[in-house]
Amino acid sequence: MPAVRRLPGSAAVPLTGHRMRVVALTVLVALLVSGCRSTEMLSGHDERVQVVTTTGILQDLVRQVGGDRVTVSSLVPDGADPHSYEPSLRDVRNVVYADVAFSNYLLLEEHAIIKTLDANLRTGVPNISLAEGAVKYAAEIIPMVEDVSLDTIWLGMRVRGTGTADGANRSSDILLSATGVAGPGSLAAYLTESFGNPSFYVNSADGFDPANGFKDDTALLPPDAHTHMSWAFTKPGVYRLTMRAQIAVTPEAKPVPVREQTFTFAVGVDPHSVPAMTGAAVLNSGHADLTVDLDQRRLYLLADPEGGGEADQRVYDPATTVIEVPNKALLEVPGDRKFRFLGRPGSQVHQLPQAVLGKHVHGEIDPHLWQNVRNAIAYVELIRDTLIGIDPDGAGEYRTHATDYIAELERLDTYVRDTIAQIPESQRHLVTTHDAFGYLGDAYGVQISGFVTPNPATEPSLADRRRLTETIRNLDIRAVFLEPNLAARSTTLTEVAGEQGLRICEIYGDSFGGDVRTYVQMMRFNAESLRDCLARPNNGRRQ
Known part of the structure; x- marks a missing residue:
């Protein structure tokens, strides 16, 4: 089949370029290790369960449940965008050696990441889509809501x-x-x-x-x-x-x-x-x-x-x-x-x-379930049961770790709710560049009031800037929020915020970074950032 242009979020069909290298490496690694499950086996024996996840957030959840019985690698590094990250040859190697793989799916990840998992996991290795599987553990899903008031279709x-x-x-x-x-x-x-x-x-x-x-x-x-x-x-x-x-x-x-x-x-x-x-x-x-x-x-x-x-x-x-x-x-x-x-x-x-801004391929369901801590608890329960299924000797440890961590997440859920509740309801408006916070808004009473410009290909039109400015003025917006890893594509939002004298604050959606290295740290940071930037008078700009 001939080569084709790919939409971001998809992967090319022909065995050319990256895909050919991926396939070649898979074959080479398989020949080198002759069925061994870990790169560490080349130099020493490692009995731990080898886990690969698609994102750092999932990696942290698995670590909390697996403890010392697992070693976990993430395909998407911290600071990268899972919607657009292209897997490397090293990522393929990690998939080949994995005993279990966890993805979020619901079209969160770049399609090339999913293809890398599905094409390179060994036969019989569990390949778990957490967002879909967690529904059986009482995770609540919401539709992808896209409300951009355009003048045209x-x-x-x-x-x-x-x-x-x-x-x-x-x-x-x-x-x-x-x-x-x-x-x-x-x-x-x-x-x-x-x-x-x-x-x-x-x-x-x-x-x-x-x-x-x-x-x-x-x-x-x-x-x-x-x-x-x-x-x-x-x-x-x-x-x-x-x-x-x-x-x-x-x-x-x-x-x-x-x-x-x-x-x-x-x-x-x-x-x-x-x-x-x-x-x-x-x-x-x-x-x-x-x-x-x-x-x-x-x-x-x-x-x-x-x-x-x-x-x-x-x-x-x-x-x-x-x-x-x-x-x-x-x-x-x-x-x-x-x-x-x-x-x-x-x-x-x-x-x-x-x-909408940037690369954007998605399905009908919002995939960012973890922004509601109750959904993260469902992820943990599914991770626990999956690890028990492939390593029954560790069942006691997995259950203990999961129970302790779920108790911590219960406290986190209360903390996020109580912290956001300190913001007057009329001021709980989130303006950002990425529609990743629907679950946070739905669970904790934050109004997602929009993102920036219909078309980032050009300078935004006067109508685009006027619409954003009117939203900010009409809702008395106190601050706008940028994900650190997406700041480079947020010039329009920062310019309008500067013109209106708004604070510019950080919020984390899909990826860790800076001092935020765990899921608990991320959710606490987001709640505190919302409170500190929205509940106080708009008397200055925070970078």
């Missing part, structure tokens, strides 16, 4: 269903290819990465090449995933974009085809006047996605025009639906050379914005 790409009838699993790749565009100008669908670099996945300006499988206009997503993109059109008029999809169950198997479908855009023209589409439904607000349905093997539009979320989603037939790109979507092309594919600097294009 918010359009992305989505994979719906599991495809299990075709043999698909969480490591499979779904290929979405543009096979043609008809219209008065060029169409580009692109994603802006964490530090403002564009990666575009449909670009009609350079044509479409069926000889190479349309590889230059192909994006990848894992099953049951969703991503945001910007959609740019160089001239007004009617555009028709033809897409096809394929299900790559494994790298070796021939992809399962999904039939082509054509999507219609009315760019800067009356959507009701599109030829041959009289009476068509018009999508011009809320959230919509070009959707691949794996179970039905078809492409369609899935939309909630009123912005109500998953409960209000409806399927729209592309043959009788027009996506409106109004004149208020006009954007001036920035001077940065990275965006020359949109046109000359200063010229105007119609663009539907990406609407």
